[in-house]
Amino acid sequence: MIDVAEIQAQVRDLPTAALSDVDRVDLIRSLEELACIVEAAQAALTADFAESQVAKAKDAGVPAERRTRGIAGQVALARRESPHRGQRHLGLAMILRDELPYTWAAFRDGRISEWKATLMARETACLALEQRLEVDERLARDPQALEAMGDRELVGRAAQLAAELDAASVVERRRRAERERRVTLRPAPDVMSQLSALLPVKDGVAVYAALKSAADTAVGTGDPRTRGQVMADTLVARVTGRDPLTDDSDPGATVNVVLPDTVLTGQTEAGAWVEGYGPIPGDLARDLAAGASWLRRLYADAHTGALVAMDSTRRLVPQGMAQFLRHRDRICRTPWCDAPVRHADHVEAVADGGPTTTANTQGLCQACNHAKQARGWTARPRPGPHHTVATTTPTGHTYTSTAPPARTRTWVEVDPGTWTLIA
Template structure:
């Protein structure tokens, strides 16, 4: 029989890097007679390998965190500041966003230090990373001792969750946590109200998900108000007034009326536009000549050319609520990089800020898609950095704070592209371990990256 380290399926994985549980899995254990049976067996084994590798990643992440803290202590970093930026380095190594990296590091610490039986189940392939995350999440409100006791009670490494779905696992973890410390669970619910928020993320076909996380009473009240307004409008025959264009139906559904009512009540106008600046970036060919080159809407992403022209045409009519302003952007030939302007000011404000927001679209840290919150100097002002687009980068709040930690540096690469023109604006980020990562500004509509 072939072991993982010796089989063709795992030829690229060093046996020294695979945990013992994964190394003991044998691809030929079942030896199904049919080809289909063999393929299913491979899927199962590969899934167990993924779980085992995830467990190893958790152990490595915890070891890296400890090593960083030791190095920072030797460098004289105060105890309260040690460990800062470790999650961001984990994220870059795993090609994840900084937010995701911090959560992965927290998951690793909980599994390795506080929940050994869940960790053993993950390493043995009895749980995958997501279900281990659910167990960690539902016990987060407990003390270290109570969390370990719940881990012992659930005994995930004995196969107690074999065949169970996500909801069953969450229910078991919640019940065990409540039995152990009901006051902490109740306190967690009370603190949840402080996490209320509204978020926006793209959806297919030029749609978005506007999500509100609210306390249950407020959420139910909002939903009931929308349903009551929709039912009243439909019964009186006014359901079609003030609806969004392109609904695809002459008689709006109840859900469509609820959505239209939400937009009208929040913005104060039926169409949803009330003096808000929408930065829609498109080429002159797309706007005036019917070209198919897609446009880009700030805060959303790529949108179809026809949709962009329709929005501009509808809002440019004399009776529209929104005034359309056209602002020309000049780009460098060949690369599409926005041309720079200089400033003696210390802060990126006004047109200079909007310039960088248009160029960068989202946070410039690799793998981070968070909205831009800060426009910061790549080379700091105190170090002689200028306030111009070349030395500015759009960052989210977390990434801007991370780059200020000891050992982190950022520079702008001033090179030439293969086409002979100035290259696309590129950042090089260096971490305390000496690893470097590059981030290029996304191409503007009408310009495509040059393949080499």
């Protein structure tokens, strides 16, 4: 087996200070090629691992539709990435090796990056295998030419060839993309949020044109705001029905905020946590709490900061406990997964004797919960100052997850007309 640790040490301890600028540029290029080769090696290992896991599941009598469950999760944990990225790595590895041989060869030679290989796979996804192989040959048979292409050039040429070979596939791809329209929210710097909408082109253009028209009118009549500010405020007004500049009333949606009572009273500025967003400063948390029309308090352990536990004799996690888990865990408890909590999971399965308690439950996203149910996965609570879970994958690798430390002794739930505060 190759001594990867020795290679890591050599790269880590490069004598960069003693090199000339020419040598530095040459070494940057060589390391870029090495990085591509390493990514390709990971893809090859991923494909082989998937085949082995599927074969073992088949031998164990697992139904065909469930044999791949949990594989992407193991890849994600090994690469210290989210399950979503793990699924992308797995899919790309299988496609490159089996359906894009020329792209695969260029990737393994360090000619192209994982991203460029992903673009090739993405742009040929709707083609039949025979046509996909033809696009691969025409674009990637000459690895030097493929290496010289920019990302946009590669996407354009692949899309053009796909349209020439199978126009119907392009139509189907567009329809599939339209079915995947969605709206997402992500944190942005300085306590801002990034609201994104993936829309069919006619709808996206129409929305932008309407907002731009409103901005043109406002600026033309002497509004002191910039065009961007007017467009943002108009979007909020048209979606929520309230003017963000003049209307401070309840937005009519649930907003859950977790904060220490010392922040609420202004003794500290330790900050708070908004479910579905992330950390916010103390002054904003107090502004939110100032609009609370109803408060309920529940104190956590003063030494560990852990939220007060709850128990249930029911097999299914009751709604109150599930809500408690979302506030305690904040995001999916799988390491490196930042997805929102969707499922209240029994750490040790009920079928194995696991009780319905907060000590034996955790918040997981849907993908991680399904992966954990695959053959060979086990999880157990572990003792610690905060809620801790050890998850072991079918290969015997163990990963530990710990609930966030409680800056939080208080949480606030904002409902239409109702706020709940746990201090």
